[in-house]
Amino acid sequence: MTQEEVLAHVTEIFKTVLKKEQLSLTPETTAVDVEGWDSLTHVMLIDAVETHYKVKFKLNEVIKFNNVGDLCACVIKKLSA
Amino acid sequence: MLFTSFSFFIFLAIVYVIYWSLVKFRKAQNILLLLGSYFFYCAAAMPQNKIAKLLFNFRFDEAWYSFLKGFDESKWHMLQLLLLLWLSSSFAYFMGKTIGRQKKETTRKWLMALSATVHLGVLCYFKYFNFFVQSFVDAANTLGWQIIFSPEHILLPLAISFFTFHVLGYTFDVYQETYEPADDYIDFITHVAFFPQLVAGPIERAGHLLPQFTNKRTFNWERMESGISQMLWGFFKKTVVADSIGKFVTYVYANDATSSGSNVILATLAFTIQVYCDFSGYSDIALGCARLLGFELLKNFNFPYFSTSLTEFWRRWHISLSTWITDYLYMPISFNKRSWGKWGIVYAAIISFTLSGLWHGAQWTAALWGLMHGIVLGYEVLTKEVRKKWSQSVPTVLYSVCSAVLVWLFWGLSQLVFRSGSITKLNALWARICSESLFTMPYFSSVKDGLMWGGLLFIVEWIQRKKEYGLDLQNTNYMIRWTAYAAIIVIIFSSDNLNNQNEFLYFQF
């Protein structure tokens, strides 16, 4: 899996969870850049990503996500493990 | 030592002068702040303490004499208090280093658990021991067991809730590897004890405050002006607005069996103004004071009464606490229950907020207050789409104003619960509201001054709502700025309330 592919999937997931029709994510995107992505929905997004890829994150991994890129990188790491 | 007392001025002035004359010696500056903060803690923590009173009035020779004159209670209490602060911060420093060195996950977990147990254990002992035992006894008594319990006289150390959360947050951050363990011992314990934020917040994070201690300070005239103006604004809110309202609120709530329903409602709404002015005023003074010494503390209030939802409210009220609760309570719980979807969030919100309520006080009404907020927050999460539709079907201004009013009224209701202090009193007050006395004229004359100033405050803060604080006049013409500062000074010193200083409400935490 490449980062672009993961990014594309993640974008779709975000669109579903946040109920948005249009959304464009880059590796540098953070929560402040996306309307509706806050501490309440954050966990739902993580859960949706986990379900899609059938991986499980740990809390101290999630905490270290500074942007979408970190999330994608972690997904790739889990998949190749 | 009240922030609005003359002695504090003198203390601050002395510290300020010595501090900036040592600007080339960062270490010396930090040591000065450490000693000053411990001195401040003694004077502030025990206003009735004989030695503290002498220190507070700068009668050093008498204080020293009292201190030496044998082993009396005042001296012992003071030592205990200082010891608690010092040991708490030292323990956190030590644990930070230890956890940081450990590579094995299980050992780290155990160390973290030990740390949390010690810090929370100490907090719970001082704060909740009597409460828990009394509640257990009450419950047992209603079931028929006769247990006699006379509450132990445990003196609640000032600020313990604040610095415990501060160091506990640091330890969590080290454990979760989001922050490197602190290197310098003096810098660490100084930043915990740093007097502007020690006694009533904001609850700082090591990541935010500690680097400011390890870096050199630079003197900056704009920051001096900003610091002083923010302090002035805080004084205004506290002495002119909050204190004008305090007596009336205490009066109505103290006479819970006889106050008219209309007075209870008026007092409760007035209390929302008082608690905002008192607490945010204190935060303004803390931030301004820290800025004078070259530090930036976390913003603690962002004009909360302009919020259009409770969720937004908690991003604007006591921000340092709600972010602490979010990061260290809400996140782990909601993450743990993420498979429940929205209900997991509701669950996490309810638990986090109920506990946050308890942080405020060892009473069931405090827990109930928290629970109320948790439930309404949960409601907001579940109804997000529906409310969005409503907001689009009416004019924006109407929707915003109605939402803001509703949020404020709900906040008022929760404050009624909180301020009542006990379930019996709450019932008494509620009974008054539901009686015919609700339709009598309330004592407007007793609060008209406070309400008038509150109204002025509202207007000023609305105009300034995009700024850092009400009197933030950074880019305005000097004529406006200086006139505004002079006007505020005149208003503060014209106030009758200066004669009768009321304690900051949040000091009891």
Next chain:
Amino acid sequence: MKLLLRIIFAGAIAGGLLYFFWFKSKDSNSVISDTVTSEKVDMSSTMATEGSTMNYELIPRDEIYDDNDSLARATLQVIKERYKMYFESFVKDLRTSNIQVVFCWLTTEIGDSETKVQKVGKKYIKELCAANNVIFLDFSEIFMPYKPQDITYMPVDGHLREKGAELVANAMAKVIKQYTNSKSTQTFPDAGRPALFGDFEPNLDEIRDGGKNLPYRIKTNSQGLRMDYELTFPKKKQRVLLIGDSGFFFPFLDNDKTGTAKIQAIFPDKEIVNAANWGYSIDDYVTLWNERAKYIEPDIVLLQSTGDDIADQFFSHRLKYSRNKENIKPTDIEKAYYKHYSDMQMGK
């Protein structure tokens, strides 16, 4: 040019502020004058007396009653004499108008909590009353059966609760009944009557808490008295005046819960008036009477005083709390004792 404008503007602002603070420091009730005069020891006091530039911050109390200190004994004698002088002039004044005067010994420092100040004071005042033929009413007996917390706000404050006020009211009612036909012979022409009969700000309606977090609602009438109605002239009912210090002022109780109100409820056919105030001593009752209260034309005067009022006669207390601070002049013995006392505080 711009810089000049800035400087002028700064000067104007600074000047305005300086004027404001100077103005405020003149007002002795303002906290600024307190700060200005009491915080720094080296500054000369604006309340200095007779060319002396010392600041009399300390207020000795129990120490004056030390039998082993010869200077204290002399000072005690001085203040006792001063009390006697005021007391006798007051009583004489009342007697010339045929006003019935009753002395009320009202303190909750009784039994085990009776201080030396009260013990010595009670003996002295009792003798004074006897010598001047004034009835001495001792309220200690009515308080004896009760625990302090039941009748006062102890441990926070020693003043009476509603229950205590009720006890006082009932005891006073008995006395008032005895003199129900008493009538004063002095009347004043309306033209000569001052607007205010008491020292309170007229038409007040506010919540105070006396700094003890015990809020109460105080209402005053337009005549500066703590009552819910106005006094009219010529009077149609018998008037009873209560005068004294905080004991008769009934702090921490709403108007309708004070002892005054309770007595009024017992006697709807009389007018019960109260001119008592915090921190007053015998000299204040006399000056208050002469300047304002006598124009009420009371038929009975209930004078409340205790041993504290004797101790309060020490000049440094009067300088702070008297209603006529400006006219307080210490005697040489008192000044000598003050020096002696402050030396003791430093060395002890």
